Every structure is written in C-alpha cells, then in structure tokens.
Amino acid sequence: MELMATKPRRAPRRTQALSKDVIVRAATELLDAEGENALTLRALTVRLATGYGAIYHHVADRDDLLGAATDDIIGRMVTGLATDAEPRQALRSLALGLFDAIDAHPWAGTQISREPWRPALLDIYESIGRHLRSLQVPERAVPGSAGVLVNYILGVAGQNAANARALADGKTDRSAFLATVATRWAHLDPARYPSLHKAGAHLRDHDDREQFLAGVDLILAGIETVHRPGKDDLP
Amino acid sequence: MELMATKPRRAPRRTQALSKDVIVRAATELLDAEGENALTLRALTVRLATGYGAIYHHVADRDDLLGAATDDIIGRMVTGLATDAEPRQALRSLALGLFDAIDAHPWAGTQISREPWRPALLDIYESIGRHLRSLQVPERAVPGSAGVLVNYILGVAGQNAANARALADGKTDRSAFLATVATRWAHLDPARYPSLHKAGAHLRDHDDREQFLAGVDLILAGIETVHRPGKDDLP
DNA sequence: ACCTGAACACCGTTCAAGT
DNA sequence: ACCTGAACACCGTTCAAGT
Numbered sequence A, B: 001m002e003l004m005a006t007k008p009r010r011a012p013r014r015t016q017a018l019s020k021d022v023i024v025r026a027a028t029e030l031l032d033a034e035g036e037n038a039l040t041l042r043a044l045t046v047r048l049a050t051g052y053g054a055i056y057h058h059v060a061d062r063d064d065l066l067g068a069a070t071d072d073i074i075g076r077m078v079t080g081l082a083t084d085a086e087p088r089q090a091l092r093s094l095a096l097g098l099f100d101a102i103d104a105h106p107w108a109g110t111q112i113s114r115e116p117w118r119p120a121l122l123d124i125y126e127s128i129g130r131h132l133r134s135l136q137v138p139e140r141a142v143p144g145s146a147g148v149l150v151n152y153i154l155g156v157a158g159q160n161a162a163n164a165r166a167l168a169d170g171k172t173d174r175s176a177f178l179a180t181v182a183t184r185w186a187h188l189d190p191a192r193y194p195s196l197h198k199a200g201a202h203l204r205d206h207d208d209r210e211q212f213l214a215g216v217d218l219i220l221a222g223i224e225t226v227h228r229p230g231k232d233d234l235p
Numbered sequence C, D: 001a002c003c004t005g006a007a008c009a010c011c012g013t014t015c016a017a018g019t
Helices: A020-034 A041-048 A052-058 A062-079 A087-104 A107-114 A119-134 A139-169 A174-186 A194-203 A208-226 B020-034 B041-048 B052-058 B062-079 B087-104 B106-114 B119-134 B139-169 B174-186 B194-203 B208-226
Strands: none
Touching: A020 A041, A020 A052, A020 A062, A041 A052, A062 A087, A062 A107, A062 A119, A087 A107, A087 A119, A087 A139, A087 A208, A107 A119, A107 A139, A107 B139, A119 A139, A119 B194, A139 A174, A139 A208, A139 B106, A139 B139, A139 B194, A139 B208, A174 A194, A194 B119, A194 B139, A208 B139, A208 B208, B020 B041, B020 B052, B020 B062, B041 B052, B062 B087, B062 B106, B062 B119, B087 B106, B087 B119, B087 B139, B087 B208, B106 B119, B106 B139, B119 B139, B139 B174, B139 B208, B174 B194
16 A cells, blocks of 8 residues: 555664763754754754653753853863963953853853852852962952952853844844944933943944953952052051 | 523633733732742733733733843832932942842842843943942043943842852752852862862851942952043043 | 653743623 | 733653663
8 A cells, every 4th residue: 555655763873872971062062053042952852863861861951951061161261271371361361261262152151150059160260269369369358359350250241141142133243233232322311321322432343352351450450459468467 | 591500701800900010010029939930921810810912912022021120120229329429339339239139139130131221231331330420430431440340240140140049949048058058169179179179168157248349349449540530641 | 771752741922802 | 902811832851661
C-alpha cells in the first residue's frame, strides 16, 4: 500500500558524547547570535541533535546553564590578563576587559549580578581586591573600595545588556540607536528635564567605552583621596 | 418557563471602573508580596476580578506594566524629596531614598535599567544632574559624573534585587542570608580567592546601607578631585 | 550512565463576542 | 469604550522507557 515510505526512524545517535562543556558552548552561541530569549531548551535539543533529558543530565536547569556560560566568559577574561602590569594599569585593563566581554556577550551583563555566589562575580571581586592592595589601599578599605568598583561595573554592564536587548528587536545598529536616544532626550520637556535636555546634544558623539574608563579613573581618584595610604593610620 | 434554574451567570461586573492606575497598584502589591515571578496575568485577573482583555485594554503588555510600576515608585520617591537641602546633602538623600525604595521593592531594581528610556531612569539622571550643578561641578563634567553615580546606584540596585530573589525561595531572612554568604566566602579556596577569603570574616557585620552611602561619598570625592571647579578652566 | 521524546503544568497574548 | 474568557502558541521540566 503506502508503507514503502521510510518509516519514521529514531534520530541518529550523536557521534560526539555530550558534556556540560559542549552544552555550554552551544548555549553561548545561541545567546550571542539571537539574544537571551533565543536560549530555549527546545532550540538546544535541535542544535545538539539530542533530547531534553540528555541536557538535564548534565545541567541542573536553564539558570544553571546561563550561569555556567557567564562563568566561562568572565573566567577566561580574568585569567587571560597580563599579570605583570603596573597595578593601576592592571585595574584599567581588567575593567576594559570586562567591558569588552560584556559588549560581545551582552546577555552576560545581567547574569553576573543575578547569582552573586557564582565564580563570575567572585573572580571579579578577587581580581579587583588584589589590584587595590597592590595600589597600597589600606587593608580595611579594600572591601568597600572593591565594592564600589564592582557595582559601578555591574551597573554599566546592565545598561549594556538593556541596550543590546533594545537593539535585538529591530535591525537598528548601535550608532543609530544612540542617535535616537539623543534626539529623544533633546526633545524632552525642558521644564521637567532641563538637565537631560541639555545633555541630549552631547550624547550623540560620546564613546561608551571611553566614558566607562573615565568613570573607573574617577572612582580610583576617589579611593586615593579618601583612603590615601597613611592618611588616618597615623595619629 | 424553565429558566427558574440559575443559569451559569457571568462573573459580576466590577463595581469600580478599571484604570491603568488601579492595575499598576495591584501589580505592585503582587510583586511586593511574592516577587517578580508572582506577577502573572492570570493572578492579576483574579485579584482584580476581571478578564485578560480588560487588562490589555489599559496596558500594552507585561513589560509595560512592570515599567509603569517602577516609574511610579521612583517618581514618587524623587519628587518627594526636600528641595531646599544643601546640594551635597540632597545628593546623599536622593541616593539613600533610592536605596530604600529598591530595598522595599527589589523587583524594581532590575527594572530601572531594563528600559532606559522610561521616566524612572530619566528622573534619576535629571535629579542627579541638577544636584551636581549646584555642587559647582563644571558643566562639561556633569553628564559623565552623573553617569558614574547612576551606574553605581544601578549596580547596587541589581545586587539587592538578586539577593531578594535568593531570599524569596526559602524563608531565610536577610541576616541569615548574609551569614551564609560570609561563611561560604570564608570557606573559599584561599589559594584561588585569597582576597575574598580574608573579606569573608568582615562581611558578617557590615551594613549594606551604610556601605552604599560610603560609596556615594567616595564617588563624590572623586568628582571633586578630578573636576575641582576652575581646575582646568584657567590657563 | 547516558539518552529519548511524549506529556505535564504552566506562561503571555489574541480576539470574537458580549454590554 | 470597555470588558469577558476560550483558544493559541509557546515555555521549562519531568519521567517512564530505551540503549
């Protein structure tokens, strides 16, 4: 009758064994290509030619997967830094490295703060703390100062992630997006938003990355001013 | 004839007319009571004794609702501040007000950066910009300085939101949670995380709010150091 | 141990139909 | 204009069954 047709054979078994690493890599590719919402379990099974259970055998749940992907990116970034630089320059390199990593993987920006006990955030704190000590920041001022830097970096990271989300919808590119925001600010009611109204004009030609680094320098200047070594260690 | 039997009557009409305001208020109550995941359209229809369409008639979608609830909280906070304070103190009050608002409504912490064109963030930028001008920060340094403060505040806000999410699961309270984190840090491998290992001991008795304010002061010190009025306005 | 995929318990959103 | 609620098109996660 009609059963000549190929009977619905099972999907062929994967040739390469599955592992958390392989899954995390595939998830990262999906996230980079299409944004956070594109990471669905369904999309992963298709890309990896496997079933749901196989994935859940290596990974606790979707959050665990997002966290592992973030740890991977941040960890690689932090350990990849030159270790012999002058401390102030090392701190700037670390900050810029984080900025660039999050610029390349914006979904990771929100993820770092989402599960604060994960290696991604621990690595950042650790690295910043170490550099601050090299900068002669007094021991008792290190945790607080590191906290300020970390929170500033996470704030910028979150904004970058939000911008990327906004860009993912349309096919507008980054500079067109900035121009739109600038125009919108310039058109804000000058009575309610006089400050932003003025700033709108300057927003168009500002460099996120440069601005970010200026912020890091500003905070470092604050740390040095407030915690000048020896400032209140002597009577 | 036979219509004596109660026919499955429709749900009674709401007595009070629906409005965006009423919906936003109900959403805020759900969010405060049970966290971000508790805000489902279904839960809203139950609480408001209405249907899905009624809600979508006043609100674009779930994101719009979250954004409007955040705008409401931040807007009320910003406009509620005393307007006659000394500028430095005004800046500290604003920062503390934001901290407390986000502490009371942690879900708003992540929301502020999520849609950066919404009034919540604009109000914050505007207010900070105004105060910085009163502080005699030179005009061209205002946008950058405001950006540093805003990003720091958003970073802390995001962390608070993450902590609240972690607390929502179990019934652990805040100090127990901090103690857990402190213990975990203290137990970290001292070889990989020497800096955190040391900090773990101090984490237990630190006051988030106080630490946050110290961070604001540190950044203000940085702004004053880097942009001392007249510093490079004169030749 | 490792994997498959149907089934379950949810979501946000739409829309023809009601008042 | 304002509202109702069944229906649609998705989700993440589980689990009996396979190898």
